[in-house]
Amino acid sequence: MKREPGFLHILARVLLVLLVLYLSWAAAFFITAAIYSRMLWAPHDLFVFLINATLGFFFFGIISMTVKRFIRPREQHVFTEMIDALKRISQGDFHINLDWDLGGRNGKNRRPHPYIQLVDSINDMAANLKAMEELREEFISNVSHEIGSPLTSIIGFAKALKDENLDQEQRDRYLTIIETECIRLSKLSDNLMKLAVLDSERYPFRPSRYRLDKQLISLILACEPQWEGKKIDMIVEADKVEVNADEDLLGQVWVNLLHNAIKFTPQGGSISVSLSSNGDQAVVCIADTGPGIDEQDQQRIFERFYKADKSRARTEGGSGLGLSIAHKITEMHCGSISVSSKMGEGTAVTVLLPLYQEAKKGSSNC
Incomplete structure (x- = not known):
């Protein structure tokens, strides 16, 4: 559920807008007064009011556009970074750690900026996917190792059995080792299958x-x-x-x-x-x-x-x-x-x- 801004937060924004507007009007008043003084002209009060109001709003617009020009590139930059990060994640690169500080402007105890929450969510997602990928790689490595070891023994002793000079005692010992390794592979296969079924929650x-x-x-x-x-x-x-x-x-x-x-x-x-x-x-x-x-x-x-x-x-x-x-x-x-x-x-x-x-x-x- 979206949290609505507090009353003090709204009031502060309104006061800031009024302050900029009053400063714009004050600047328009002093500029027009200086112009009238140089021209030795005393126009009607209504004309003075309209000119000051129009010029004040013009200054207010210029100030607003100037501020936005400094803010929007910063927001555009973080959006570009987030899109790039999501593309990297989709390609299997989970080494993502976005850092874009917007929280300071709202103060320590105020509501964090929505962009900060979005950046934190992307960082958390990347960290979780990275951990899962590391577990997957470790699991594959372990399975390969557990299967490779008995297979190496089986192949080695099977080759040794081709030696016609082996006595019966050695043959029996090699066959016992091969049988033991085959049983070990069978148990490994059964356990892997059992874990896979249990993980799927379809058991x-x-x-x-x-x-x-x-x-x-x-x-x-x-x-x-x-x-x-x-x-x-x-x-x-x-x-x-x-x-x-x-x-x-x-x-x-x-x-x-x-x-x-x-x-x-x-x-x-x-x-x-x-x-x-x-x-x-x-x-x-x-x-x-x-x-x-x-x-x-x-x-x-x-x-x-x-x-x-x-x-x-x-x-x-x-x-x-x-x-x-x-x-x-x-x-x-x-x-x-x-x-x-x-x-x-x-x-x-x-x-x-x-x-x-x-x-x-x-x-x-x-």
Whole structure:
């Protein structure tokens, strides 16, 4: 909604116009008086009034045109800059930062000039598009890197298998590596497809009422061969909690978090999984005794392809998408996910979800 100028602002403009008009009339009066004095002529008062009024308006017009000639080029300049900036943005150049100060003339506490608001909007748009373009380029770079690495291994070991002098043990080892890299590519493809579908918001969201504690226990038991193989002590404390959520989607969250905990927990370590309710929220915490995450990495841990321990994640076959998927799904359920960790003391991931409420049944709106 357009904001109307205040009374004092209008009054100041009117007084300014009157002042210029009075000065024009005064100048006309003194000029004509000097002319009459030199000519030794004393015309009628009505004639004097008409001449002074006409000449005063003439001076007023000249002053107005002179002022506009100084103002309009400045406005024309900023319009030219804005048009040029929009053309550059349309061509993919987002390094735009227009600077045109009109705010000073209205004073510090007065309404900013509309042109300033327009310039600020263009600068904000350019900055947002630049950030999106940087994310896109980083995403493409990460995808290319994640795909290129296993493909290089597959090609290299496939060529090595052509050597007829290889013994069976070496062949089996090379084939195992090729199979592992193919599985890694398949998982990467699946995760990328899942993120693309979730981002498009076309994923079928089917919330239903179910016991979250039963789901967690079932998934923990499904992972038993993995944590038993590393002799990990699994500690589970789950209260009876009901939620209204998409069971399949949330299942993906718990699987990703459990796999991460198992992957980074050392041999003979422990993992604790707790589920409780706090007010109108369900609280799920999965904590491990792994190496922990550095504080600066915790700020970016949910970014796509980001790996706090890049060398270790590479050897473990991770792509850096698991936590991104968990974060996206949690947001879809109007919940939140956070990480708490200290180096050498393990990591705890906490997920908060709304408890089941009859009024919200079947609704995905936060």
